[in-house]
Amino acid sequence: MSNNSASPDDAAVNTATGKLALGWALVGVPLAYGVYETLTRVAALFG
Amino acid sequence: MGFLDRERTIAPAGFNRWLVPPAALAVHLCIGQAYATSVYKTALVKHFGASLTEIGLIFSIAIVMLGLSAAIMGTWVDRNGPRKAMFTSAMFWVGGFLIGSLGIFTHQLWLVYLGYGVVGGIGLGIGYISPVSTLIKWFPDRPGLATGMAIMGFGGxxxxxxxxxxxxxxxxxPNSGAQGWVASGDAVGKLFLTLAVAYLVYMLFGAFTIKVPADGWRPAGFDPAKVKAAKxxxxxxVSAKNAVKTPQFWLVWVALFCNVTAGIGILEQAAPMIQDFFRTSDGASAVxxxxxxxxxxxxxxxxxxxxxxWSATSDITGRKRIYMLYLGVGAVLYTVLALAGSSTTILYVALAFLIISFYGGGFATVPAYLRDLFGTFQVGAIHGRLxxxxxxxxxxxxxxxxxxxxxxGKPGQLTAASYQPALLTMVALLVVGFVANRLVKPVSARFHEPRPDRERPHEPAMEA
Known part of the structure; x- marks a missing residue:
């Protein structure tokens, strides 16, 4: 990507960052929930 | 269907490759449901008046179909690209749930076999391999990390x-509060419908956001010569057709088979096994x-x-070495588990945890291992066959x-000693896998695809 024009580049970076955050949140949040739920069961092992 | 074609998924310049793992994860997180079937197993036994074995067969059919469809459809997946593959996988996986729910609502077990087992199993196989070669192409510098992220989703x-x-x-x-409650068939049918809708949305998100790199693309600062430095x-x-003719393919097949068989040995019996290992003299379990x-x-x-x-670590250690760890150290850990696992629960839990982490690591590392041996050309199809x-x-x-x-003996009367023959058999299997992995050498040049700049090399006098 060119750095000659700051505004379009900034917009592209913001879009990519937004997409990255959304994409990872869509898969990361359910996964974190699953890990949390499992860890609460695992707690019985050490309780 | 143009939107699904491979050509429509080529990433534009400046595309951030870290957008690809979430797309892959979206598919693997959905198909990973296959390992959560125990939640409604008892409900289906009651609903159909069937045995545990008859209900367990649903899962077995799905796993067999996973292997078959991955093997048969691998070349199609490589040729048509990840978007069409993910879309097709979504249709089969979701279709499997819909047919399965129909079978539950109408009390026809064969429809559940056909739906979840056969149709869903095809979705599993295509979905499992669909993002793998794409990830390897996006992360030539860290293929183990990339495939580890996606295949972690199957576990997650x-x-x-x-x-x-x-x-x-x-x-x-409505009876869920009752004592000794087992879910009704109607509830399981509705669960299947709900999962179908949720998985359709997620898998289509993956299919519509996945991109393949343009030909010749490589990450900034990546030098292929450095990768080649590893022996x-x-x-x-190497094409998929030729790969299955090489000893390397079958050596890795044996290594994976042994690693998975040993892991399943613990996973299958996990809950009763820990109780049996710590059975007291009065027959009750301390667990x-x-x-x-x-x-x-x-x-x-x-x-x-x-x-x-482990898959991410393999980018540093190399694939053959990390498989030596899975199989060699795995064999030692299994031996300790068989002979001394019942001494303390902490030791038992730590050993089982490590062994299962090796089991998962084997799955996630193997696509990168295949990339190392056979190149990226048809790595998805080769992975499917494996x-x-x-x-x-x-x-x-x-x-x-x-x-x-x-x-x-009978369940409920077994002790730690009862498990020794089975566990020591697994040790022997891991040793076989270790030897197979040790024998892996670079693939002979006679199996390489011809390149435009030179002719196919002459056949070597002896196989590597």
């Missing part, structure tokens, strides 16, 4: 599906059902974490463990 999918399914079954069944890593390409359930949960975490951590080792292990693992345990 069960962690999500299990509590969500339990909550939904409770919500759909086993090739910059050549309660709740603690055993916690242990199963810990193994799920180990399975998932191992997929990511997954028949998983199907075979899915049959062999439980068969070995159950046959030995049946000979030792």
């Amino acid at each position: 999918g069960a962690l999500i599906a299990s509590p969500v399914s339990t909550a939904l079954l409770k919500a759909y069944d 086993l890593v090739t910059t050549e390409n 309660s059902a709740a603690v055993a359930a916690g242990f199963v949960g810990l193994l799920s975490i180990g399975n998932m974490a191992g997929r990511f951590a 997954l028949t080792a998983w199907s075979a292990a899915g049959v062999a693992g439980p068969l070995i463990v159950n046959a030995f345990l049946d000979a030792q």
